[in-house]
Amino acid sequence: MSIVTCPNCKFLLFPFENTFKCQNGHSFDFSKDGYINLLLANQKKKNNPGDNKIMLNARNEFLSQGYYDFLIKNIESMTKSVGFFSTALDVEYYLLDLGCGTGYYTRNIFKGKRFKKIGIDISKIGLAKASKIDKDSLYIVGSAFNLPIKDNSIDLLLNVFSPINLQELKRILKPGGYYIKVIPTGDHMKQVAELVYDDFIPHQSSIQKDFKSDTTFQILKVETVKKTIFLADKDLLNFISMTPYLYKFKQDQLASLKELSVTISFEIIMWKYK
Ligand SMILES: [Zn+2]
Numbered sequence: 109m110s111i112v113t114c115p116n117c118k119f120l121l122f123p124f125e126n127t128f129k130c131q132n133g134h135s136f137d138f139s140k141d142g143y144i145n146l147l148l149a150n151q152k153k154k155n156n157p158g159d160n161k162i163m164l165n166a167r168n169e170f171l172s173q174g175y176y177d178f179l180i181k182n183i184e185s186m187t188k189s190v191g192f193f194s195t196a197l198d199v200e201y202y203l204l205d206l207g208c209g210t211g212y213y214t215r216n217i218f219k220g221k222r223f224k225k226i227g228i229d230i231s232k233i234g235l236a237k238a239s240k241i242d243k244d245s246l247y248i249v250g251s252a253f254n255l256p257i258k259d260n261s262i263d264l265l266l267n268v269f270s271p272i273n274l275q276e277l278k279r280i281l282k283p284g285g286y287y288i289k290v291i292p293t294g295d296h297m298k299q300v301a302e303l304v305y306d307d308f309i310p311h312q313s314s315i316q317k318d319f320k321s322d323t324t325f326q327i328l329k330v331e332t333v334k335k336t337i338f339l340a341d342k343d344l345l346n347f348i349s350m351t352p353y354l355y356k357f358k359q360d361q362l363a364s365l366k367e368l369s370v371t372i373s374f375e376i377i378m379w380k381y382k
Pocket of ligand 1: 114118133
């Protein structure tokens with residue numbers, strides 16, 4: 109079954125040889141790495157939208173060291189604890205990782221044949237990496253504001269640090285589907301922020317406000333996960349380079365920075381769509 113829709117006419121797309129085709133004859137080729145580009149030219153704001161190559165490479169290398177794996181474990185156990193899984197073993201779940209970047213969470217979360225996983229991002233560079241490593245998930249270049257996904261088709265929507273559109277979310281989620289959002293809390297990376305800002309004040313997150321007035325989403329869980337990690341050399345440089353903080357550092361300041369203990373802190377929020 110396909111749940112991917114044609115960006116031109118909204119009919120379903122089906123794999124056919126090395127393409128995805130709709131019944132109106134619109135056809136989209138898989139890239140050599142294996143992702144599919146469903147972003148129409150008029151949806152692009154610039155030629156290579158999304159995070160830049162330096163940030164994506166740094167993120168890929170940093171995440172592959174396992175520093176954020178605890179986040180995946182937390183999300184999995186939260187999902188189990190709220191009774192997401194059916195007792196029937198033959199049920200398949202459609203999981204969408206929206207803003208998947210290099211696909212780190214897409215490929216590592218909920219491993220197993222029961223999961224049909226799709227990663228969507230606006231950046232081709234990230235998806236080239238993702239689809240090269242992970243042949244089990246489907247990676248799509250697409251916009252969060254016009255998702256090439258069928259109505260009421262997603263069981264679990266994961267969104268780690270990237271923008272969403274609430275209307276699109278409601279359109280693609282199944283009734284009773286789950287939405288999990290991960291956001292950094294105010295003190296996330298604060299030791300890095302303190303190096304580049306004279307008077308750093310932790311921000312307050314406000315994501316829950318967007319959903320407060322929307323009665324179709326019920327908050328099931330909110331968890332803060334926090335720890336301090338010691339980073340040195342390449343890992344520290346990657347950690348900084350995967351964020352915009354990179355551009356706040358002076359060249360010599362960054363070169364002389366060899367090690368740092370940093371707070372990593374996230375809020376995981378889980379909603380159920382009624
Ligand atoms: Zn079409």
